[in-house]
Amino acid sequence: MGSRNTRSFGLTRVQGGGYAYSLWKSSSGTHRQRACKITLGAMVKRLSHYDRAGRAQMVDVSAKTISRRSATASAFVALKPAVLKALPKNPKGDPFEVARLAGIMAAKRTAELIPMCHPLPLSHVDVTVRLCENGVAISSQVATTATTGVEMEALTAASIAALTVYDMCKALDKGIAIREVVLERKTGGKSSDYIRPRSEK
DSSP states (O other), X not given: OOOOEEEEEEEEEOTTSSEEEEEEEEETXXXXXXXXXXXXXXXXXXXXXXXXXSXXXXXXXXXXXXXXXXXXXXXXXXXXXXXXXXXXXXXXXXXXXXXHHHHHXXXXXXXXXXXXXXXXXXXXXXXXXXXXXXXXXXXXXXXXXXXXXXXXXXXXXXXHHHHHHHHHHTTTOTTOEEEEEEEEEEEOSSSOOEEOOGGGO
């Protein structure tokens, strides 16, 4: 029988930040190990919720300029024809109105749900729930005048509204799918405005 080569690797956290990457190469019963350190320096520049040691942190935004910021998010709940037909007769009430209110309430409590989010004074929250041919389209709009943005508030509103539609309709179909929870746009702040490319919609 010819020799068989196998490879395996490990990733271990090391003191002072970063990770040690080890590669084991086995050939005919022999093992060799190579290791190199992968630092989080480049990653930290992009991920502000981590300090230099790789620990999660809440970003200090006290030095940032107070300005108007807004965000829009969307979600889609795919429903079967039988579920769509039964919506007007839902014994729990109007699923769309309940979902809309749930989304608004969720936006205001985002900081309690997402660990590193800042509590923000929201000046506007709006959630729309629209019936489509194959499901329910949800859109959320959130605005504030503060030192950080409201992307997470908009995404939370859309997500919770979608989950509420599921809750209101799950008696008819446990296989309801929540899809495409995305940020559509954001404005304000130091970073440039964002609009989701049409190719991704």
